[in-house]
Amino acid sequence: MTKPIERYNPRVEEPRWQKAWADARSFEVSNDDPRQRYYVLEMFPYPSGRIHMGHVRNYAMGDVLARYKRARGFNVLHPMGWDAFGLPAENAAKQTGSHPKTWTYANIDAMRTQFKTMGLSFDWSREFATCDVDYYQRQQKLFLDFLAAGLVTRKKSKVNWDPVDETVLANEQVIDGRGWRSGAIVEQRELTQWFFKISDYSEDLLAAIDGLEGWPDKVRTMQRNWIGKSEGLRLLFEMLPSAATAATSIEVFTTRPDTIFGASFIALSPDHPLATELAAADPALRDFIAEFHRHGTATETIEKAEKLGHFTGLFVKHPVKPGATLPVYVANFVLMDYGTGAIFGCPAHDQRDLDFARKYDLDVIPVVLPDDADPAAFAVGDEAYVGPGRIYHSEFLDELSVDDAKREIANYFGARQVGNRPQGVVETNYRLRDWGISRQRYWGCPIPVIHCDVHGAVPVPDADLPVKLPDDVTFDRPGNPLDHHPTWKHVACPICGEPARRETDTMDTFVDSSWYFARFTEPHAADPTVPAIANAWLPVDQYIGGVEHAILHLLYSRFFARAMRKTGHLGMDEPFKGMFTQGMVVHETYRDQSGDWVLPVDVALEGMGDSRRAKHATSGAPIEIGSIEKMSKSKKNVVDPDEIVRTYGADTARWFMLSDSPPERDVQWTEAGIEGAGRFQQRVWKLVHEAIEIEEMSASSETPAAEIEGIRKLIHRAAQAVGEGIEGLRFNSAVAQIYELSNGLAKFATTLEAAPTANGAAALSEGVAKLVQLIAPMMPHLAETCWVALGKPGMVADAAWPDVDPALLVDDTVAMAVQVNGKRRGEITVPKGSSNAVVEKEALSLDAVARMLDGKPPRKVIIVPDRIVNVVI
RNA sequence: GCGGGCGUGAUGGAAUGGUAGACAUACGGGACUUAAAAUCCCGAGGGGGUAUCCCCGUGCCGGUUCGAGUCCGGCCGCCCGCACCA
Numbered sequence: 001m002t003k004p005i006e007r008y009n010p011r012v013e014e015p016r017w018q019k020a021w022a023d024a025r026s027f028e029v030s031n032d033d034p035r036q037r038y039y040v041l042e043m044f045p046y047p048s049g050r051i052h053m054g055h056v057r058n059y060a061m062g063d064v065l066a067r068y069k070r071a072r073g074f075n076v077l078h079p080m081g082w083d084a085f086g087l088p089a090e091n092a093a094k095q096t097g098s099h100p101k102t103w104t105y106a107n108i109d110a111m112r113t114q115f116k117t118m119g120l121s122f123d124w125s126r127e128f129a130t131c132d133v134d135y136y137q138r139q140q141k142l143f144l145d146f147l148a149a150g151l152v153t154r155k156k157s158k159v160n161w162d163p164v165d166e167t168v169l170a171n172e173q174v175i176d177g178r179g180w181r182s183g184a185i186v187e188q189r190e191l192t193q194w195f196f197k198i199s200d201y202s203e204d205l206l207a208a209i210d211g212l213e214g215w216p217d218k219v220r221t222m223q224r225n226w227i228g229k230s231e232g233l234r235l236l237f238e239m240l241p242s243a244a245t246a247a248t249s250i251e252v253f254t255t256r257p258d259t260i261f262g263a264s265f266i267a268l269s270p271d272h273p274l275a276t277e278l279a280a281a282d283p284a285l286r287d288f289i290a291e292f293h294r295h296g297t298a299t300e301t302i303e304k305a306e307k308l309g310h311f312t313g314l315f316v317k318h319p320v321k322p323g324a325t326l327p328v329y330v331a332n333f334v335l336m337d338y339g340t341g342a343i344f345g346c347p348a349h350d351q352r353d354l355d356f357a358r359k360y361d362l363d364v365i366p367v368v369l370p371d372d373a374d375p376a377a378f379a380v381g382d383e384a385y386v387g388p389g390r391i392y393h394s395e396f397l398d399e400l401s402v403d404d405a406k407r408e409i410a411n412y413f414g415a416r417q418v419g420n421r422p423q424g425v426v427e428t429n430y431r432l433r434d435w436g437i438s439r440q441r442y443w444g445c446p447i448p449v450i451h452c453d454v455h456g457a458v459p460v461p462d463a464d465l466p467v468k469l470p471d472d473v474t475f476d477r478p479g480n481p482l483d484h485h486p487t488w489k490h491v492a493c494p495i496c497g498e499p500a501r502r503e504t505d506t507m508d509t510f511v512d513s514s515w516y517f518a519r520f521t522e523p524h525a526a527d528p529t530v531p532a533i534a535n536a537w538l539p540v541d542q543y544i545g546g547v548e549h550a551i552l553h554l555l556y557s558r559f560f561a562r563a564m565r566k567t568g569h570l571g572m573d574e575p576f577k578g579m580f581t582q583g584m585v586v587h588e589t590y591r592d593q594s595g596d597w598v599l600p601v602d603v604a605l606e607g608m609g610d611s612r613r614a615k616h617a618t619s620g621a622p623i624e625i626g627s628i629e630k631m632s633k634s635k636k637n638v639v640d641p642d643e644i645v646r647t648y649g650a651d652t653a654r655w656f657m658l659s660d661s662p663p664e665r666d667v668q669w670t671e672a673g674i675e676g677a678g679r680f681q682q683r684v685w686k687l688v689h690e691a692i693e694i695e696e697m698s699a700s701s702e703t704p705a706a707e708i709e710g711i712r713k714l715i716h717r718a719a720q721a722v723g724e725g726i727e728g729l730r731f732n733s734a735v736a737q738i739y740e741l742s743n744g745l746a747k748f749a750t751t752l753e754a755a756p757t758a759n760g761a762a763a764l765s766e767g768v769a770k771l772v773q774l775i776a777p778m779m780p781h782l783a784e785t786c787w788v789a790l791g792k793p794g795m796v797a798d799a800a801w802p803d804v805d806p807a808l809l810v811d812d813t814v815a816m817a818v819q820v821n822g823k824r825r826g827e828i829t830v831p832k833g834s835s836n837a838v839v840e841k842e843a844l845s846l847d848a849v850a851r852m853l854d855g856k857p858p859r860k861v862i863i864v865p866d867r868i869v870n871v872v873i
Numbered sequence: 874g875c876g877g878g879c880g881u882g883a884u885g886g887a888a889u890g891g892u893a894g895a896c897a898u899a900c901g902g903g904a905c906u907u908a909a910a911a912u913c914c915c916g917a918g919g920g921g922g923u924a925u926c927c928c929c930g931u932g933c934c935g936g937u938u939c940g941a942g943u944c945c946g947g948c949c950g951c952c953c954g955c956a957c958c959a
Contacts, residue, residue: 007911221877222954230958254959267959307957333957343959351874352957431958547953659897660885666952668885672898679911680897686912736887736896743896750913817892822940824892848926862939868891870939 008685010649014781018119026797027066027121029077031522031533038074039537040066041517043545043553044081047129048088049107051114053585053631053657053669054546056641060654060778061582061663061731062544063120067777068726070121071801077537079520080115080122082108082129085136085444086509087165093475100443101471104131114642118650119780121797126523130512135519136445137466138528139511144448144459145567146196153195154457158337159436161189166478167439168193188293194447194505195434198559202227202430204573205558214542214578216664219550226551228431233257233410234340236418237266237316240325244281247274249418250316250328253339253429257413258405259346261394262367264357266316266328267309267343271336278312278330285310285330292332307356308332319413319423320395331356339429347384354384367393368402435556437508442473442481444506452493452500461494467502480504513553514560517543517575528569535571540578542729547581554579580729583666585657587637589626590614597636598623600671601643628668639669651779652678658778659735681782684742684775688786690749691768695761703752703760709808714744715767716808722774723801731778738774745771765790770802818843819870820852828869836863843869 021027042062045055066078082104089100096103108129115122128135146152159168164184168191198205206227209220232255239248250266268275270292279286288310309329318324326344333352334343347357348366357364366380368389375392391397396412397405413424438447446467448460460467470488473481482488482504493500515528521537522530538561545553557575564570590598604617614623631638644653656677661667718741725734745767752760769790776783776796787796811832816839818826825848830839840861843849849871860872 218877218954225876225955228955228958232959252959256959331957333959335958338958345959350959352959429958550954662886665879665886670885670898673885676898682911732885733887733896739896815892819891819940822891822938827892860939862891864891868940870891872939 008682008782008785010651010681010781011646013785014117014119014645014650017781017784018116020784020795021119021121021797022124024795025125026795027078028123028125029075031536033075035073035075037077037537038069038542039077039521039540040069040542041077041079041520041540041544043543043549044083044513044516045111046086046088047082047084047104047107047111049110051111051118051641053639053641056118056653057585057657057663057667058544058546058582059115059118059120060657061580061729062542063118063654063780064658064726064731064777065542065544065729066121067780067797068723068801070797071773071776071799073800077520078122079126079523080120080124081127081516081520082111082131083509083513083516084108084129084131085506085512087167087441087443089443090441090475099471101131104129104443117645118641118654121780126520128516128519128523130445130509130516131443133466133468134524135516136512138519139445139507139515140448140460140465140467141462142515142528142564142567142569143507144462144465145569146563147449147459149563149567151197151200151563151566153197153434154192155195156190156192157195157436158188159191159193160186161191162186166480167441168436191438193436193438194449194503195436196511196559196563198435198556199430199432201559201562202229202432203428204562205432205555206430208558208574212574212576212579215576216579216581219547219554219579219581222550223555226432226555229428230255230430231426231428232339233406233413234425234427235260235319235344235413236421236423237319237326237344238418239328240315240317242314244313245274245277247277250274250342251340252342252344253427254344256346256349256406257409257424258391258397258400258402259349259367260320260344260409261397262346262348262365263318263326263344264347264363264365265345265353265360266326267331267334267345267356268312268328269334269336269341270330270332272330272334272341274342275312275330278314282312285312288330306332307352307359309356309360311360327362329356329360337433338431348380349384349386351384351386354380354382358382365393367391367397435508435510435559437511438505439508440480440483440504441506442469442475444509445512446482447503447505447507449503450491450494450500451503452496452498454498455493455495457503458494458500464494482506510552510556514556515564517557518561518564518570529564531569531571534569538570538572539574540576542578542580543576544580544582546584550581580663582663583661584630585669586628586666587631587639587669588628589635589637591624591626592616592621593624597634599636600639605671630666631669644674648674648678649681649781651782652681655680655735655779658731660732662732663729680739680742681779683746684771684779684782684786687742687746687749688768688772688789690746690753691761691764692789694749694752694756695765697753697756697761699756699758699761701755701757703757703763708759708763711744711748711763711767712805713808713811714741715763715770716804719770719774719802720804720809723804726777735778738771738778741767741771741774772796773799773802814866816843816866817868818846818849819868820849821872822870825849825852832866834865836865839863839865839869843871 040062042058066076070076084104089104092098092103093100161168162182162184164182206229209223212220232253235252235254237250270289279289309331312328312330314328315325316328318326345353347354347364349368364380366378368385369375369378369392370387370389388402391400391405397408400408410424410426414422416423446469448467450458450460452458470485473485475481489502489504491500491502517540518529518534521534561570561575562573565573590603592598602617603614603623605614614625616623629635629637656674660673718737721737722734749764772783772786773796783796813829814832815827815829817824818828826846828842830842853873858871858873862870
């Protein structure tokens with residue numbers, strides 16, 4: 001090397017290229033571009049004010065794909081916006097006195113700046129926040145259209161009340177009895193709420209999952225389980241007359257009508273109307289129900305073992321055993337909001353029923369015989385038998401399979417009458433409930449409805465949209481500021497003009513994120529979408545986000561697509577063709593001797609393996625190294641992206657995030673890892689300069705053609721493999737391919753420096769130029785700087801993906817492993833496509849093989865052409 | 874409890890049923906340096922012979938196969954999701 005190369009300086013180069021891309025509007029996309037479209041979208045963030053490493057990983061992945069697809073000639077839509085409504089803004093208002101709007105937009109500005117330093121290829125001209133009036137006005141329009149189309153309903157319902165956030169939570173937002181955001185124990189309250197009728201689409205949402213081939217199986221399974229379809233029978237039991245109630249029958253839902261001959265009791269939910277009625281005259285039952293409500297859903301995980309019941313004194317007729325009766329209990333394990341809120345218990349074949357029967361000493365009658373069991377000996381102990389088998393002890397169902405018996409008994413009850421109704425009706429039930437969207441909050445999209453004493457809930461006329469949030473609100477007392485506002489809610493009824501009240505509830509923020517992907521296709525349109533344009537872009541080709549949204553957000557968005565289709569805003573049912581859930585960013589945790597968490601930047605590490613020790617970087621106090629966990633502020637195991645960008649540059653951060661782990665798995669952030677990524681950045685830079693200098697050297701000899709071909713094969717194979725890796729979102733293997741190419745080129749450059757050749761320099765130049773293009777999606781700034789250094793025209797961001805010469809992907813000769821009895825003993829190199837006879841002869845003549853054969857002929861020789869030889873002796 | 878996934882060197886991880894450990898990180902040795910950093914070269918699954926040879930090896934046990942990290946069955950362990958849904 002004749003002169004030292006200056007180090008690549010990302011602090012200078014990165015801002016320079018970010019400006020160049022912005023000036024050239026490189027990533028702004030036109031809806032009129034005739035090229036094939038590709039829509040890549042990462043889940044938009046909540047504007048907390050600072051980006052974190054999880055964002056860096058998420059958006060780096062999407063950016064690689066977007067830049068790659070651009071290089072492949074697609075018209076790529078890659079937008080960015082803000083999921084900007086929600087409670088933190090109100091909490092900040094309470095704590096700091098700043099207005100939610102001010103706080104939110106300031107956060108957005110800060111995060112936008114941070115995103116820009118990452119060099120992400122977003123079309124910023126399409127940016128919006130869900131709290132923009134422009135956006136939520138259109139969301140109100142969608143609400144009204146859904147309402148008109150019968151997709152919205154208002155009903156009184158028991159709701160999950162979060163006492164800390166003072167708001168209602170959807171079932172899905174309650175995790176282990178606690179609010180998903182506040183962590184407070186959730187209480188039950190009864191309120192009138194607005195609902196989207198997502199359950200109308202239960203079957204459709206379930207069936208369509210089969211077609212979502214670009215989704216992870218895991219997510220598809222989670223959605224199926226969430227929708228929770230089960231097929232069963234609604235069955236009427238006639239009651240023995242009782243003075244306690246006028247009711248004459250109890251309706252149950254069961255998926256196991258085949259076990260009816262094994263029934264030994266009826267159980268009602270504590271919330272069942274009949275239970276409520278009976279409790280009025282039965283203090284003990286009243287206490288039982290009250291006790292149940294005290295526990296509610298909150299402690300269900302703890303008390304799951306204990307099945308408790310209260311006998312009502314009522315009996316029903318056994319529907320298939322004339323003269324027999326079954327006792328009616330109220331039981332704590334029966335849910336009111338699933339099926340009919342009542343069940344029949346068959347203890348032999350349901351674990352819960354068995355636990356209950358053992359406790360209250362009820363009959364356990366087995367009626368399903370496992371296939372190889374002895375009917376005389378088979379008995380149920382502490383474990384119910386829920387598997388397949390033959391029905392027995394069941395008269396006309398005997399000998400049938402479980403499935404056949406279900407059909408038979410359904411027909412039997414279908415043909416009988418109780419009162420004026422069939423005794424049994426086949427019914428499909430879903431776990432999926434309607435989506436309650438009412439929130440008693442200020443910082444959300446106002447529900448555009450006016451309540452009139454005469455006309456009830458009246459939609460706000462389209463012409464009166466938007467219903468804007470008032471700016472002059474205060475947060476000095478609990479509850480909803482919209483409700484407290486002196487004037488905002490007082491309006492005239494749109495029908496009669498008499499004084500009326502605005503709906504003061506706002507929408508669940510999941511509504512905001514259920515259609516933003518559609519809005520991005522034409523973000524400034526007067527209507528929510530321009531269907532022709534939205535339909536051209538959607539579905540999103542590749543959606544990328546965290547697995548924590550695998551159920552709710554994706555299910556709601558799928559519902560929205562259907563609802564928007566029904567109301568003419570969209571033309572497809574499924575919004576996301578490809579879905580990818582990336583893993584988290586994790587880091588070791590550190591604690592000092594008083595048990596307080598310590599930031600990684602304050603920790604000094606030494607040693608390795610079991611002898612690793614940590615101490616405080618400044619005080620030297622000992623630090624305990626804890627488990628590796630998701631980065632979180634509470635455990636302080638966080639690394640600040642700004643800091644990383646300042647120290648190493650955005651490219652290095654992106655590269656490390658992509659290189660270290662498969663994208664769907666968690667990636668462990670390590671100092672060593674980021675440093676290694678930084679070194680690679682410098683190696684590329686150095687290699688580019690070596691290639692330039694070698695080109696300028698005078699060549700006295702020629703590199704042998706075979707060697708040149710070897711290099712060119714390396715180059716073209718890497719290009720091929722990197723492309724395939726990115727297409728398959730296997731970024732880590734694409735990175736490995738780039739490393740191999742770079743190592744190979746560096747080695748070649750070293751030999752050329754000693755003995756320069758013209759043809760060698762040309763091959764090296766080709767390789768380095770292609771290398772720069774291959775790294776461009778991942779380290780775009782470095783690639784641009786190298787591109788200029790190599791004297792290439794324009795920007796690499798606009799360059800086409802390198803062509804691959806298919807001829808260079810195949811070899812004339814092939815190395816075949818030679819095994820003896822399945823164990824590798826050597827290798828032969830033969831022309832590709834060699835006949836088995838040639839291969840066998842070569843293989844058998846290997847020393848190692850000949851030695852093991854010891855003069856005897858092989859028993860068998862298996863040859864997989866061009867792959868492997870196995871000699872069996 | 875039910876459902877899904879995963880178990881490979883010190884570490885992250887590669888391997889259409891066909892040469893296990895690519896690539897990276899960490900580590901060790903060497904070169905350069907007054908020294909260090911950086912950089913470059915070399916080594917490396919374990920064990921034995923110490924040369925170029927042999928044995929063992931992808932959580933454990935068994936099976937299918939000429940051949941199993943990969944497929945099948947049964948265990949063990951970890952992770953994720955759902956959780957009284959009749």
